[in-house]
Amino acid sequence: MSPAGADRPGEAGRFSDTCYEGVGKIKSGLEPWDIVAAASNGIKIADGTTETMTISQAYGDPISGRAAQAVFNRDHAAYLRQHGLADFRVKDRFAVDSGVHAYTPVGGGVIYISAGLLQTSRADRNQAFLMHEILHNEWGLDDSDVLDALYGKGARDKRPPADITEWFRKNCVSGKGNS
Numbered sequence: 579m580s581p582a583g584a585d586r587p588g589e590a591g592r593f594s595d596t597c598y599e600g601v602g603k604i605k606s607g608l609e610p611w612d613i614v615a616a617a618s619n620g621i622k623i624a625d626g627t628t629e630t631m632t633i634s635q636a637y638g639d640p641i642s643g644r645a646a647q648a649v650f651n652r653d654h655a656a657y658l659r660q661h662g663l664a665d666f667r668v669k670d671r672f673a674v675d676s677g678v679h680a681y682t683p684v685g686g687g688v689i690y691i692s693a694g695l696l697q698t699s700r701a702d703r704n705q706a707f708l709m710h711e712i713l714h715n716e717w718g719l720d721d722s723d724v725l726d727a728l729y730g731k732g733a734r735d736k737r738p739p740a741d742i743t744e745w746f747r748k749n750c751v752s753g754k755g756n757s
Contacts, residue, residue, distance in 0.1 A: 594755025600745065603727040605717055610750055613709050616716040619687075621708075626681050626690030629668035636668050638685020642718075646683065679740070680707070682714035689715065706747035710739075 593610040601610050629636075633650045637643030650666035651658060657674055658666060671681045672692050681690045689711045696707070713719040721742060722734035728745050729737055750756060 592755065592757045593750055594753065596753075597746075597750035597756065600728050600749055604713065604719065604724055608717070610709075613712050613716075616712050617708060619716075621712065621715060622688045624688050624690055625693060626668050626678075627672045627692050627694075629690055631668050632665045633668065633671070633683070634665070636681075636683040636686045636688065636690070638683070638687060642684055680711055682711045684714065684718040686715065702747050702752045703743065705751045706743045706745075709746040709750060710743045713742075 597610050601608050601613070632647060634640070634643035634647035637646060647665060650671070654666050654670070654674060657670065658664070661670075663670070668681060668690050671690075672678050677695075679692055679695045682688075689708070710724075713724060721739040724742050725733040725737050725739070728742065733741075747753075
């Protein structure tokens with residue numbers, strides 16, 4: 579583990595002590611640089627509101643994909659009947675909940691977004707958003723668990739997922755000790 583706030587050889591920039599501490603609470607042994615490294619693995623961003631791929635196809639692991647598909651199909655059976663669909667698709671994830679900004683299936687290598695909802699005019703927010711979504715893609719971490727790790731037990735019931743992005747923005751991208 580790199581010392582808090584330390585540079586990594588050959589890397590530009592630094593992360594604050596707060597960033598290291600928070601990321602370590604999210605997943606033991608995880609460092610901010612691990613998230614940066616995962617970003618360089620070729621993760622893509624796509625318009626989730628038009629993606630017709632089924633939920634199972636969006637996952638990197640077929641077993642996880644089939645399990646997720648079964649849950650979405652069960653939870654949205656009325657929607658599927660109403661639209662004459664056999665399986666829930668990525669775009670349906672955005673259609674049933676107009677407040678969803680992103681959907682990132684574990685290991686799928688794609689962050690599906692609803693571009694109209696994202697605040698893309700700020701580079702620091704975009705970087706923080708990617709750090710947040712990479713937690714889902716690379717490590718399968720759920721927003722509820724991340725919220726509790728960053729803000730304390732029970733935060734999942736009081737805070738929206740956007741607070742994860744804001745935490746990364748304030749503590750890992752902008753703010754004291756980050757460069």
